[in-house]
Amino acid sequence: MARLIHLNGAPGVGKSTIAERYVAEHPGVLNCDVDRLRGLVGGWREDFGGTGAIIRPVAQAMIRAHLAGGHDVVLPQLLADEVERARFRAVALESGHAYVHLLLQAPPGAARARFYRRPPGDPLHAVVRAVVDGEGGGDTIDDLDVRLAGTAASARGAIRIDAGAGIEDTYAAVLGALGGA
Template structure:
Protein backbone atom coordinates (compact mmCIF):
# COMPACT_ATOMS: atom_id res chain seq x y z
CA UNK A 1 0.00 0.00 0.00
CA UNK A 2 1.42 3.38 -1.01
CA UNK A 3 1.27 6.52 1.13
CA UNK A 4 0.65 10.18 0.39
CA UNK A 5 2.91 12.02 2.83
CA UNK A 6 1.55 15.55 3.12
CA UNK A 7 4.02 18.07 4.55
CA UNK A 8 1.94 21.06 5.64
CA UNK A 9 3.17 24.31 7.15
CA UNK A 10 3.69 28.01 6.71
CA UNK A 11 5.80 29.49 3.91
CA UNK A 12 9.47 29.08 4.76
CA UNK A 13 9.05 26.31 7.33
CA UNK A 14 11.04 23.83 5.18
CA UNK A 15 8.41 21.72 3.39
CA UNK A 16 10.06 21.72 -0.04
CA UNK A 17 13.57 21.25 1.31
CA UNK A 18 12.52 18.28 3.44
CA UNK A 19 10.57 16.79 0.50
CA UNK A 20 13.56 17.09 -1.84
CA UNK A 21 15.80 15.36 0.67
CA UNK A 22 13.22 12.65 1.32
CA UNK A 23 12.90 11.70 -2.35
CA UNK A 24 16.68 11.83 -2.79
CA UNK A 25 16.99 9.17 -0.09
CA UNK A 26 13.91 7.13 -1.00
CA UNK A 27 14.03 5.94 -4.65
CA UNK A 28 10.68 5.75 -6.40
CA UNK A 29 9.02 8.40 -4.23
CA UNK A 30 7.49 11.33 -6.14
CA UNK A 31 8.00 14.91 -4.91
CA UNK A 32 4.72 16.50 -6.02
CA UNK A 33 5.62 20.12 -5.28
CA UNK A 34 2.58 22.07 -6.50
CA UNK A 35 4.51 25.36 -6.44
CA UNK A 36 7.07 23.92 -8.85
CA UNK A 37 4.30 22.48 -11.05
CA UNK A 38 2.80 25.97 -11.40
CA UNK A 39 5.84 26.93 -13.47
CA UNK A 40 4.63 24.55 -16.19
CA UNK A 41 1.58 26.73 -16.89
CA UNK A 42 1.87 29.92 -18.91
CA UNK A 43 1.29 33.09 -16.92
CA UNK A 44 2.31 31.56 -13.60
CA UNK A 45 4.50 34.54 -12.70
CA UNK A 46 1.61 36.97 -13.10
CA UNK A 47 -1.17 34.93 -11.45
CA UNK A 48 0.47 32.58 -8.97
CA UNK A 49 -2.72 31.93 -6.98
CA UNK A 50 -4.92 31.53 -10.04
CA UNK A 51 -2.49 29.06 -11.59
CA UNK A 52 -2.64 27.11 -8.33
CA UNK A 53 -6.32 26.46 -8.96
CA UNK A 54 -5.47 25.22 -12.47
CA UNK A 55 -2.60 22.95 -11.43
CA UNK A 56 -4.14 21.33 -8.32
CA UNK A 57 -6.27 18.88 -10.37
CA UNK A 58 -3.14 17.97 -12.35
CA UNK A 59 -1.29 17.37 -9.10
CA UNK A 60 -4.15 15.22 -7.81
CA UNK A 61 -4.02 13.10 -10.98
CA UNK A 62 -0.23 12.73 -10.70
CA UNK A 63 -0.53 11.72 -7.06
CA UNK A 64 -3.24 9.18 -7.74
CA UNK A 65 -1.34 7.63 -10.68
CA UNK A 66 1.89 7.36 -8.71
CA UNK A 67 0.16 5.87 -5.67
CA UNK A 68 -1.71 3.42 -7.91
CA UNK A 69 1.68 2.35 -9.25
CA UNK A 70 2.61 1.33 -5.71
CA UNK A 71 4.90 4.25 -4.95
CA UNK A 72 4.77 6.84 -2.19
CA UNK A 73 4.28 10.55 -2.86
CA UNK A 74 5.50 13.51 -0.82
CA UNK A 75 3.29 16.59 -1.09
CA UNK A 76 5.05 19.69 0.30
CA UNK A 77 2.06 22.00 0.16
CA UNK A 78 0.55 24.49 2.56
CA UNK A 79 -3.14 23.69 2.65
CA UNK A 80 -4.91 25.94 5.13
CA UNK A 81 -8.39 25.07 3.92
CA UNK A 82 -9.69 21.79 5.24
CA UNK A 83 -11.71 21.43 2.02
CA UNK A 84 -8.51 21.53 -0.05
CA UNK A 85 -6.74 19.14 2.30
CA UNK A 86 -9.71 16.78 2.12
CA UNK A 87 -9.38 16.64 -1.68
CA UNK A 88 -5.78 15.47 -1.45
CA UNK A 89 -6.55 13.09 1.40
CA UNK A 90 -9.42 11.59 -0.63
CA UNK A 91 -7.14 11.11 -3.66
CA UNK A 92 -5.18 8.65 -1.56
CA UNK A 93 -7.86 7.05 0.60
CA UNK A 94 -10.50 6.60 -2.10
CA UNK A 95 -8.01 4.52 -4.08
CA UNK A 96 -7.12 2.37 -1.08
CA UNK A 97 -3.86 4.09 -0.19
CA UNK A 98 -2.69 5.72 3.02
CA UNK A 99 -2.56 9.41 3.86
CA UNK A 100 -0.17 10.88 6.42
CA UNK A 101 -0.63 14.54 7.35
CA UNK A 102 2.52 16.02 8.91
CA UNK A 103 2.31 19.58 10.23
CA UNK A 104 5.72 21.25 10.36
CA UNK A 105 5.50 23.77 13.18
CA UNK A 106 7.88 26.17 14.88
CA UNK A 107 7.67 29.15 17.23
CA UNK A 108 6.44 32.43 15.80
CA UNK A 109 8.99 34.06 13.53
CA UNK A 110 10.94 30.94 12.49
CA UNK A 111 9.07 30.37 9.21
CA UNK A 112 9.12 34.10 8.46
CA UNK A 113 12.88 34.33 9.03
CA UNK A 114 13.54 31.35 6.76
CA UNK A 115 11.12 32.64 4.14
CA UNK A 116 12.77 36.05 3.92
CA UNK A 117 16.21 34.43 4.01
CA UNK A 118 15.59 32.63 0.70
CA UNK A 119 17.43 33.74 -2.39
CA UNK A 120 15.43 36.04 -4.61
CA UNK A 121 17.67 35.04 -7.52
CA UNK A 122 15.50 31.95 -7.94
CA UNK A 123 12.48 33.01 -10.01
CA UNK A 124 10.06 30.78 -8.09
CA UNK A 125 11.17 32.21 -4.74
CA UNK A 126 10.87 35.75 -6.09
CA UNK A 127 7.31 35.15 -7.34
CA UNK A 128 6.25 33.47 -4.09
CA UNK A 129 7.76 36.36 -2.11
CA UNK A 130 5.93 38.93 -4.26
CA UNK A 131 2.69 36.98 -3.74
CA UNK A 132 3.15 36.74 0.04
CA UNK A 133 4.17 40.40 0.27
CA UNK A 134 1.03 41.32 -1.67
CA UNK A 135 -1.03 39.44 0.91
CA UNK A 136 0.55 41.21 3.87
CA UNK A 137 4.12 39.88 4.09
CA UNK A 138 5.26 39.02 7.60
CA UNK A 139 1.78 39.55 8.99
CA UNK A 140 0.37 37.13 6.40
CA UNK A 141 2.95 34.46 7.26
CA UNK A 142 2.14 34.84 10.96
CA UNK A 143 -1.59 34.64 10.29
CA UNK A 144 -1.16 31.54 8.10
CA UNK A 145 1.03 29.93 10.74
CA UNK A 146 -1.57 30.56 13.45
CA UNK A 147 -4.41 29.33 11.23
CA UNK A 148 -2.49 26.17 10.33
CA UNK A 149 -1.74 25.52 14.00
CA UNK A 150 -5.42 25.95 14.87
CA UNK A 151 -6.48 23.62 12.06
CA UNK A 152 -3.90 21.04 13.12
CA UNK A 153 -5.29 21.08 16.65
CA UNK A 154 -8.84 20.63 15.35
CA UNK A 155 -8.21 17.46 13.33
CA UNK A 156 -7.19 14.06 14.58
CA UNK A 157 -5.20 12.81 11.60
CA UNK A 158 -2.16 15.05 11.95
CA UNK A 159 1.35 14.32 13.17
CA UNK A 160 3.09 17.38 14.60
CA UNK A 161 6.78 17.78 13.81
CA UNK A 162 8.90 20.43 15.48
CA UNK A 163 10.58 22.37 12.68
CA UNK A 164 12.22 24.97 14.92
CA UNK A 165 15.69 23.43 14.74
CA UNK A 166 17.90 23.08 11.73
CA UNK A 167 16.55 21.41 8.62
CA UNK A 168 18.56 18.24 9.33
CA UNK A 169 16.71 17.79 12.62
CA UNK A 170 13.39 18.51 10.90
CA UNK A 171 14.16 15.97 8.19
CA UNK A 172 15.07 13.29 10.74
CA UNK A 173 11.84 14.02 12.65
CA UNK A 174 9.78 13.65 9.45
CA UNK A 175 11.45 10.34 8.57
CA UNK A 176 10.82 9.18 12.14
CA UNK A 177 7.16 10.21 11.89
CA UNK A 178 6.72 8.31 8.61
CA UNK A 179 8.36 5.18 10.05
CA UNK A 180 6.29 5.37 13.25
CA UNK A 181 3.07 5.82 11.28
CA UNK A 182 3.88 2.81 9.09
CA UNK A 183 4.32 0.66 12.18
CA UNK A 184 0.87 1.73 13.37
CA UNK A 185 -0.96 0.91 10.10
CA UNK A 186 -3.50 1.74 8.91
CA UNK A 187 -2.61 5.44 8.57
CA UNK A 188 -6.00 6.46 7.25
Template sequence: MARLILLNGMPGVGKSTIARRYAAAHPGTLVCDVDVLRTFIGGWREDFVGAGARIRPAAIGLITGFLRESGDVVLPQLLARVSEVERFERAALDAGAEFVEILLATESTDAVRRFHDRDDGVDPWHSTVRALVAEGGGDASLMAYAEKLGELAEKRPATRIIASVDGDEDGTYAAVLAALGD
Protein backbone atom coordinates in the same frame (compact mmCIF):
# COMPACT_ATOMS: atom_id res chain seq x y z
CA MET B 1 0.60 0.10 0.95
CA ALA B 2 1.57 3.29 -0.84
CA ARG B 3 1.43 6.56 1.10
CA LEU B 4 0.69 10.16 0.28
CA ILE B 5 2.80 12.14 2.71
CA LEU B 6 1.66 15.74 3.06
CA LEU B 7 4.44 17.98 4.37
CA ASN B 8 2.48 21.05 5.38
CA GLY B 9 3.82 24.27 6.86
CA MET B 10 4.76 27.88 6.38
CA PRO B 11 6.84 29.06 3.41
CA GLY B 12 10.53 28.61 4.15
CA VAL B 13 10.07 26.01 6.89
CA GLY B 14 11.76 23.25 4.86
CA LYS B 15 8.91 21.35 3.22
CA SER B 16 10.51 21.03 -0.21
CA THR B 17 13.98 20.38 1.21
CA ILE B 18 12.70 17.53 3.41
CA ALA B 19 10.58 16.16 0.55
CA ARG B 20 13.55 16.02 -1.83
CA ARG B 21 15.73 14.45 0.85
CA TYR B 22 13.09 11.81 1.59
CA ALA B 23 12.73 10.93 -2.09
CA ALA B 24 16.51 10.71 -2.53
CA ALA B 25 16.66 8.19 0.32
CA HIS B 26 13.57 6.27 -0.86
CA PRO B 27 14.03 5.47 -4.56
CA GLY B 28 10.80 5.39 -6.52
CA THR B 29 9.15 8.09 -4.40
CA LEU B 30 7.57 10.98 -6.29
CA VAL B 31 7.91 14.53 -4.99
CA CYS B 32 4.80 16.30 -6.26
CA ASP B 33 5.65 19.95 -5.68
CA VAL B 34 2.62 21.97 -6.77
CA ASP B 35 4.75 25.13 -6.84
CA VAL B 36 7.02 23.56 -9.46
CA LEU B 37 4.02 22.34 -11.48
CA ARG B 38 2.49 25.83 -11.37
CA THR B 39 5.53 27.20 -13.24
CA PHE B 40 4.55 25.05 -16.24
CA ILE B 41 1.45 27.20 -16.79
CA GLY B 42 1.90 30.17 -19.08
CA GLY B 43 1.46 33.45 -17.21
CA TRP B 44 1.95 31.86 -13.80
CA ARG B 45 3.88 34.88 -12.48
CA GLU B 46 1.05 37.25 -13.34
CA ASP B 47 -1.61 34.94 -11.87
CA PHE B 48 0.20 32.91 -9.23
CA VAL B 49 -2.91 32.07 -7.20
CA GLY B 50 -4.97 31.22 -10.30
CA ALA B 51 -2.20 29.03 -11.68
CA GLY B 52 -2.15 27.15 -8.39
CA ALA B 53 -5.91 26.60 -8.53
CA ARG B 54 -5.66 25.36 -12.12
CA ILE B 55 -2.78 22.98 -11.47
CA ARG B 56 -4.17 21.32 -8.31
CA PRO B 57 -6.58 19.01 -10.22
CA ALA B 58 -3.67 17.91 -12.43
CA ALA B 59 -1.55 17.33 -9.31
CA ILE B 60 -4.33 15.24 -7.80
CA GLY B 61 -4.53 13.17 -11.00
CA LEU B 62 -0.76 12.69 -11.01
CA ILE B 63 -0.74 11.73 -7.33
CA THR B 64 -3.65 9.29 -7.70
CA GLY B 65 -2.13 7.56 -10.71
CA PHE B 66 1.29 7.32 -9.10
CA LEU B 67 -0.09 5.94 -5.84
CA ARG B 68 -2.07 3.28 -7.71
CA GLU B 69 0.78 2.18 -9.94
CA SER B 70 4.12 3.09 -8.45
CA GLY B 71 4.45 3.93 -4.77
CA ASP B 72 4.79 6.75 -2.30
CA VAL B 73 4.25 10.43 -3.03
CA VAL B 74 5.52 13.34 -0.95
CA LEU B 75 3.52 16.56 -1.27
CA PRO B 76 5.33 19.62 0.13
CA GLN B 77 2.54 22.18 0.17
CA LEU B 78 1.09 24.88 2.39
CA LEU B 79 -2.55 23.90 2.79
CA ALA B 80 -4.30 26.05 5.41
CA ARG B 81 -7.91 25.04 4.71
CA VAL B 82 -9.39 21.75 5.88
CA SER B 83 -11.21 21.37 2.54
CA GLU B 84 -7.90 21.49 0.63
CA VAL B 85 -6.29 18.89 2.89
CA GLU B 86 -9.36 16.70 2.50
CA ARG B 87 -9.12 16.87 -1.32
CA PHE B 88 -5.67 15.31 -1.21
CA GLU B 89 -6.68 12.87 1.51
CA ARG B 90 -9.59 11.67 -0.66
CA ALA B 91 -7.22 11.23 -3.60
CA ALA B 92 -4.97 9.00 -1.48
CA LEU B 93 -7.84 6.94 -0.13
CA ASP B 94 -9.42 6.60 -3.60
CA ALA B 95 -6.09 5.21 -4.81
CA GLY B 96 -6.05 2.66 -1.99
CA ALA B 97 -3.18 4.46 -0.27
CA GLU B 98 -2.55 5.75 3.22
CA PHE B 99 -2.65 9.49 3.89
CA VAL B 100 -0.06 10.84 6.32
CA GLU B 101 -0.27 14.47 7.35
CA ILE B 102 2.80 16.15 8.84
CA LEU B 103 2.94 19.78 9.89
CA LEU B 104 6.45 21.20 9.95
CA ALA B 105 6.00 23.79 12.66
CA THR B 106 8.03 26.66 14.02
CA GLU B 107 7.23 29.78 15.99
CA SER B 108 5.43 32.28 13.78
CA THR B 109 8.13 34.94 14.18
CA ASP B 110 10.77 32.38 13.16
CA ALA B 111 8.62 31.37 10.17
CA VAL B 112 8.44 34.99 9.02
CA ARG B 113 12.21 35.40 9.32
CA ARG B 114 12.85 32.15 7.46
CA PHE B 115 10.46 33.23 4.70
CA HIS B 116 12.45 36.42 4.17
CA ASP B 117 15.82 34.63 4.39
CA ARG B 118 15.09 31.96 1.82
CA ASP B 119 16.10 32.29 -1.78
CA ASP B 120 18.43 29.68 -3.12
CA GLY B 121 18.26 31.03 -6.67
CA VAL B 122 16.89 27.67 -7.83
CA ASP B 123 13.17 28.04 -7.15
CA PRO B 124 11.79 30.68 -9.55
CA TRP B 125 8.67 31.38 -7.50
CA HIS B 126 10.43 32.76 -4.41
CA SER B 127 10.58 36.33 -5.73
CA THR B 128 7.00 36.07 -7.00
CA VAL B 129 5.75 34.78 -3.65
CA ARG B 130 7.62 37.55 -1.82
CA ALA B 131 5.87 40.14 -4.00
CA LEU B 132 2.48 38.50 -3.44
CA VAL B 133 2.99 38.43 0.32
CA ALA B 134 4.01 42.10 0.29
CA GLU B 135 0.90 43.01 -1.73
CA GLY B 136 -1.32 40.87 0.49
CA GLY B 137 -0.39 42.43 3.81
CA GLY B 138 3.26 41.52 4.32
CA ASP B 139 4.31 39.88 7.54
CA ALA B 140 0.79 40.18 8.96
CA SER B 141 -0.46 37.88 6.20
CA LEU B 142 2.25 35.36 7.06
CA MET B 143 1.26 35.51 10.73
CA ALA B 144 -2.35 34.88 9.69
CA TYR B 145 -1.27 31.75 7.80
CA ALA B 146 0.61 30.57 10.88
CA GLU B 147 -2.57 30.98 12.90
CA LYS B 148 -4.62 29.13 10.27
CA LEU B 149 -2.15 26.23 10.33
CA GLY B 150 -2.49 26.03 14.11
CA GLU B 151 -6.27 25.92 13.77
CA LEU B 152 -5.99 23.29 11.05
CA ALA B 153 -3.89 21.06 13.29
CA GLU B 154 -6.52 21.36 16.03
CA LYS B 155 -9.24 20.29 13.59
CA ARG B 156 -7.21 17.36 12.29
CA PRO B 157 -6.01 15.41 15.33
CA ALA B 158 -4.17 12.80 13.24
CA THR B 159 -1.73 15.50 12.10
CA ARG B 160 1.81 14.73 13.20
CA ILE B 161 3.46 17.95 14.30
CA ILE B 162 7.22 18.10 13.82
CA ALA B 163 9.37 20.98 15.03
CA SER B 164 11.31 22.44 12.12
CA VAL B 165 14.44 23.92 13.63
CA ASP B 166 16.30 26.42 11.49
CA GLY B 167 19.80 25.12 10.79
CA ASP B 168 18.95 21.57 11.90
CA GLU B 169 17.82 19.89 8.71
CA ASP B 170 19.18 16.55 9.95
CA GLY B 171 17.13 16.75 13.16
CA THR B 172 13.97 17.75 11.32
CA TYR B 173 14.44 14.98 8.78
CA ALA B 174 15.06 12.41 11.54
CA ALA B 175 11.84 13.53 13.28
CA VAL B 176 9.90 13.15 10.03
CA LEU B 177 11.31 9.64 9.56
CA ALA B 178 10.35 8.75 13.12
CA ALA B 179 6.82 10.07 12.58
CA LEU B 180 6.55 7.91 9.46
CA GLY B 181 7.92 4.86 11.25
CA ASP B 182 10.88 4.69 8.81
Protein backbone atom coordinates in the same frame (compact mmCIF):
# COMPACT_ATOMS: atom_id res chain seq x y z
CA MET C 1 0.13 0.31 0.72
CA ALA C 2 1.59 3.47 -0.72
CA ARG C 3 1.38 6.79 1.14
CA LEU C 4 0.63 10.38 0.27
CA ILE C 5 2.93 12.23 2.66
CA HIS C 6 1.61 15.76 3.00
CA LEU C 7 4.19 18.20 4.37
CA ASN C 8 2.08 21.16 5.42
CA GLY C 9 3.27 24.42 6.97
CA ALA C 10 3.83 28.11 6.56
CA PRO C 11 6.15 29.49 3.86
CA GLY C 12 9.77 29.16 4.98
CA VAL C 13 9.22 26.30 7.44
CA GLY C 14 11.14 23.77 5.32
CA LYS C 15 8.52 21.78 3.39
CA SER C 16 10.30 21.84 0.03
CA THR C 17 13.74 21.22 1.52
CA ILE C 18 12.48 18.19 3.45
CA ALA C 19 10.64 16.87 0.37
CA GLU C 20 13.72 17.20 -1.84
CA ARG C 21 15.88 15.37 0.68
CA TYR C 22 13.29 12.66 1.24
CA VAL C 23 12.95 11.82 -2.45
CA ALA C 24 16.74 11.92 -2.90
CA GLU C 25 17.04 9.22 -0.23
CA HIS C 26 13.97 7.18 -1.26
CA PRO C 27 14.09 6.07 -4.91
CA GLY C 28 10.72 5.92 -6.63
CA VAL C 29 9.07 8.55 -4.42
CA LEU C 30 7.48 11.44 -6.31
CA ASN C 31 7.97 15.01 -5.08
CA CYS C 32 4.67 16.57 -6.18
CA ASP C 33 5.51 20.21 -5.50
CA VAL C 34 2.37 22.04 -6.63
CA ASP C 35 4.15 25.40 -6.60
CA ARG C 36 6.78 24.05 -9.03
CA LEU C 37 4.02 22.62 -11.23
CA ARG C 38 2.47 26.12 -11.52
CA GLY C 39 5.48 27.05 -13.64
CA LEU C 40 4.17 24.70 -16.33
CA VAL C 41 1.07 26.87 -16.82
CA GLY C 42 1.31 29.97 -18.97
CA GLY C 43 0.78 33.19 -17.03
CA TRP C 44 1.67 31.68 -13.66
CA ARG C 45 3.79 34.67 -12.66
CA GLU C 46 0.92 37.09 -13.25
CA ASP C 47 -1.80 34.91 -11.69
CA PHE C 48 -0.20 32.70 -9.05
CA GLY C 49 -3.50 31.97 -7.30
CA GLY C 50 -5.37 31.26 -10.49
CA THR C 51 -2.75 28.83 -11.74
CA GLY C 52 -2.97 27.04 -8.41
CA ALA C 53 -6.63 26.33 -9.09
CA ILE C 54 -5.70 25.05 -12.56
CA ILE C 55 -2.81 22.85 -11.49
CA ARG C 56 -4.18 21.27 -8.28
CA PRO C 57 -6.39 18.77 -10.20
CA VAL C 58 -3.39 17.92 -12.38
CA ALA C 59 -1.31 17.31 -9.25
CA GLN C 60 -4.06 15.12 -7.84
CA ALA C 61 -4.09 13.04 -11.04
CA MET C 62 -0.31 12.66 -10.84
CA ILE C 63 -0.57 11.61 -7.21
CA ARG C 64 -3.34 9.10 -7.96
CA ALA C 65 -1.32 7.53 -10.80
CA HIS C 66 1.89 7.33 -8.78
CA LEU C 67 0.16 5.80 -5.76
CA ALA C 68 -1.55 3.28 -8.06
CA GLY C 69 1.92 2.17 -9.12
CA GLY C 70 2.66 1.37 -5.47
CA HIS C 71 4.96 4.34 -4.89
CA ASP C 72 4.85 6.98 -2.17
CA VAL C 73 4.30 10.65 -2.98
CA VAL C 74 5.51 13.66 -0.99
CA LEU C 75 3.31 16.75 -1.23
CA PRO C 76 5.12 19.83 0.15
CA GLN C 77 2.14 22.17 0.06
CA LEU C 78 0.64 24.77 2.37
CA LEU C 79 -3.03 23.83 2.67
CA ALA C 80 -4.70 25.82 5.44
CA ASP C 81 -8.21 25.11 4.15
CA GLU C 82 -9.67 21.79 5.31
CA VAL C 83 -11.68 21.48 2.08
CA GLU C 84 -8.46 21.59 0.04
CA ARG C 85 -6.75 19.13 2.38
CA ALA C 86 -9.76 16.82 2.08
CA ARG C 87 -9.44 16.76 -1.72
CA PHE C 88 -5.84 15.56 -1.53
CA ARG C 89 -6.61 13.14 1.33
CA ALA C 90 -9.45 11.66 -0.77
CA VAL C 91 -7.07 10.98 -3.68
CA ALA C 92 -5.11 8.63 -1.42
CA LEU C 93 -7.90 7.10 0.63
CA GLU C 94 -10.36 6.49 -2.20
CA SER C 95 -7.74 4.45 -4.02
CA GLY C 96 -6.85 2.38 -0.95
CA HIS C 97 -3.68 4.19 0.05
CA ALA C 98 -2.63 6.08 3.17
CA TYR C 99 -2.66 9.82 3.76
CA VAL C 100 -0.11 11.10 6.27
CA HIS C 101 -0.56 14.76 7.25
CA LEU C 102 2.62 16.19 8.78
CA LEU C 103 2.32 19.77 9.99
CA LEU C 104 5.75 21.40 10.17
CA GLN C 105 5.75 24.24 12.70
CA ALA C 106 8.57 26.40 13.98
CA PRO C 107 8.48 28.83 16.92
CA PRO C 108 6.76 32.18 16.24
CA GLY C 109 8.71 34.24 13.72
CA ALA C 110 11.08 31.43 12.67
CA ALA C 111 9.32 30.59 9.38
CA ARG C 112 9.16 34.29 8.56
CA ALA C 113 12.90 34.70 9.16
CA ARG C 114 13.77 31.63 7.06
CA PHE C 115 11.48 32.77 4.26
CA TYR C 116 13.21 36.14 3.99
CA ARG C 117 16.69 34.55 4.21
CA ARG C 118 16.13 32.48 1.06
CA PRO C 119 18.77 33.37 -1.52
CA PRO C 120 17.60 35.32 -4.58
CA GLY C 121 17.66 33.77 -8.00
CA ASP C 122 14.86 31.23 -7.85
CA PRO C 123 12.05 32.56 -10.08
CA LEU C 124 9.41 30.64 -8.12
CA HIS C 125 10.56 32.12 -4.83
CA ALA C 126 10.59 35.60 -6.33
CA VAL C 127 6.94 35.22 -7.31
CA VAL C 128 5.97 33.65 -3.98
CA ARG C 129 7.76 36.46 -2.16
CA ALA C 130 5.86 39.07 -4.19
CA VAL C 131 2.58 37.31 -3.38
CA VAL C 132 3.41 37.13 0.33
CA ASP C 133 4.60 40.73 0.39
CA GLY C 134 1.44 41.83 -1.41
CA GLU C 135 -0.69 40.10 1.21
CA GLY C 136 1.06 41.59 4.23
CA GLY C 137 4.59 40.20 4.22
CA GLY C 138 5.97 38.54 7.32
CA ASP C 139 2.75 39.13 9.22
CA THR C 140 0.98 36.96 6.65
CA ILE C 141 3.45 34.12 7.26
CA ASP C 142 2.93 34.41 11.02
CA ASP C 143 -0.86 34.49 10.55
CA LEU C 144 -0.75 31.40 8.31
CA ASP C 145 1.30 29.55 10.90
CA VAL C 146 -1.28 30.32 13.61
CA ARG C 147 -4.16 29.42 11.28
CA LEU C 148 -2.52 26.13 10.36
CA ALA C 149 -2.03 25.26 14.02
CA GLY C 150 -5.72 25.85 14.64
CA THR C 151 -7.02 23.92 11.66
CA ALA C 152 -4.56 21.05 12.11
CA ALA C 153 -5.60 20.64 15.72
CA SER C 154 -9.04 19.69 14.47
CA ALA C 155 -7.86 17.80 11.38
CA ARG C 156 -8.06 14.03 11.46
CA GLY C 157 -4.69 12.45 12.13
CA ALA C 158 -2.46 15.51 11.74
CA ILE C 159 1.00 14.92 13.19
CA ARG C 160 2.79 18.03 14.40
CA ILE C 161 6.52 18.17 13.61
CA ASP C 162 8.71 20.65 15.49
CA ALA C 163 10.61 22.46 12.74
CA GLY C 164 12.30 24.92 15.05
CA ALA C 165 15.66 23.27 15.61
CA GLY C 166 16.84 23.19 12.02
CA ILE C 167 16.63 21.02 8.96
CA GLU C 168 18.53 17.98 10.30
CA ASP C 169 16.34 17.66 13.40
CA THR C 170 13.19 18.36 11.38
CA TYR C 171 14.11 15.68 8.84
CA ALA C 172 14.80 13.18 11.62
CA ALA C 173 11.39 13.98 13.17
CA VAL C 174 9.69 13.47 9.79
CA LEU C 175 11.41 10.12 9.37
CA GLY C 176 10.37 9.17 12.90
CA ALA C 177 6.75 10.09 12.21
CA LEU C 178 6.88 7.94 9.07
CA GLY C 179 8.11 4.96 11.04
CA GLY C 180 11.78 5.46 10.31
CA ALA C 181 11.20 5.12 6.56
